[in-house]
Amino acid sequence: MPAVCAKSVASALSAGCELLWSLTSRDVRVRYKHSLLGIAWAVLLPFSMMLVFTFVFTRAIDARSILPVDMPYALYAYIGLVPWTFFAAGLSGCVNSLVANRNLVTKVYFPREVFPLSCVAASFLDFCIAMSVLAGLMIYFDRSGAWRAAIHPTLLFVPIIITVQVALTIGLGMLAAMANLFYRDVRQIVTVGIQLWMFVSGVVVPIPGDGSLLARLISLNPMVPIIAAYRDCIVYGRLPEALPFLYATLLSVLILVIGWIWFRRASYRFAECI
């Protein structure tokens, strides 16, 4: 049975590769077709959020006691917001992907996985663009003398972090897309959930490190080690903490496998239930 499953997944993948490319490029083109700033929004979105949070936590209220001291807060926020935006945009794209492509789902047959996959791929493009701006930001803070930038060999570990994050996004995205097809409430739940999730993932505010129940609950969140790993590898030049990161990896792979198999199993019902 697992062999059959793996084979069908592989064949679906190879058959859908061209299609995945086309749908992704459609998503990207359509998103920026009627906008003045176009692809610049990939940078502007996390950048403006960074400005907002920087203003809130360093000007509007004095939160210096919980904020990191070893790097400028703007940098701290940006390096969390970029991967988070990738995750959030991918997931919320996935949720709606089947329903938004209703006319394709009911009129043409091809592996339905391409819908959530193309959403994740489209947000990956934005992620790459936003990440490259990070270099500029680091140089800026280095020049201003507030902080010393350096190129660390641990940068090589970043692709692994991205892979883990993508696995988690796809797994959750498939589950959410499928659930949303049967119950449209899921989309609303995911929208609210992502907002809340951001504040317990160490994106803009550090996770409290004490041994309280809340802290222990938060540490179950796989996005905490993932976001932390980006900062470790890019800014601090150290490998992520082994145990939490391993936990996030295993959990992400598990969710991916469950999500994908479930999605496959249910996909024959999509056309009539949509």
Next chain:
Amino acid sequence: MSHPAVEFLQVSKRFRLGENHGSLRDLVVAGARRILGGARRDEEGTFLAVDSVDFRVGSGEAVGIIGPNGAGKSTVLKLLSRILRPDSGAVRVHGRLAGLIEVGAGFHGDLTGRENIFLNGAILGMSRREIRRKFDDIVAFAGLESFLDMPVKRYSSGMYARLGFSVASHVDADVLLVDEVLSVGDAVFRLRCLDRMRRLVRGGTTLIFVTHDLEQMQSICTRTIVLSSGRVAYEGPPGDAVGHYLSAVSRTHCDRTTDLATSGHQVGSAEVFSVRFCDLSGNHLSWIAPRSSVVMDVQLRLSRFIANCILEVNLRSPSGHAVLSLNSGRDGVRFDCDTGVQHLRLRINDLPLSGGQYFWNVRAWDADTGACELDTPFRYPMVINENGRASGMISVEREWSLNSDETVGEAGLGRTLPSQIAVAPTQSDDAACEPCSAEA
């Protein structure tokens, strides 16, 4: 038939009538009800869209699927293209399948024609290299060279359909499914599409063609399946299929008007159960050949005895024109009508109507009192099948000739000249296209 390209084996597909759970609240309610009401298979609230349909299509064959609305044609195509999965039975397609279930499904309005060709091509299973190779052909066939960089949302529906058909028909498919897509587009483009499909079939592609256009179907298909209420009503030569199709269409029409009829139109003591047509030896006919003699069999029931009953049947064309009115009183025939079920049999010789659907009604009067005892709406269908050879309202026996002789009349036609061509009454010919057979 060579080895089958498509096997559709005893396939059934059931759909729910009600909504699926639209929101989580409904799920909770339905779940609670299921727990309280015990587990129950929800057979009720569903209908069989496709009911043990079984057919095979040979490689390189062109098969038409026709049937009234709701007969299950599109469901069959969706089952073939794996969009839907059958509840029982098996669907096997050998080779690459391309489906034109809807022209331009997957076009995105904001993208240009050029971008949409690549997108739609990929959706239909072509690689980018393949699309690039065929790009010029696709554009030329659609005739949209000057609109390639315009977003398709500004295309007219005809342009949209042309582009959609063009992309889909350039997929190198072994099996091509075409569903009612040529209804858009002008006559010229439709002809080009038919031509294109014919060429694909000649090149070995298997074609399954769903349409309501009987002429198109007959001009392409070599075999036709008539679906009616989810079942195969007929399978065979396209010409005969048309007759079965028309009778299936009029039957659904009849079913739909029944409720309406029984409520308000019960004017007197009589009612009609059925109106059927038989040939002279009593075999039931689902359709009638032009100028043949038929017996109309009206099954009536009277709730009281009528000593002097006049019966009348009237015929209307589908457009509502009165075609024929036959009144037994005018013909000097009155009936002693007993209570209970009676059969009124009316023989009509050489019915001279041309092909199409017609509708009868039945009336009855008590000649003594003048009271109307029965007046049904026009809901009893009769199908004349002429294989599309004549139009107009009547069908006549005919002979054609062309020569230099100035004599007109029996003498001129009577001589059997070499150029004379006679048309036999169209009973059951197999060649459906040409309206003439040469006579030496």
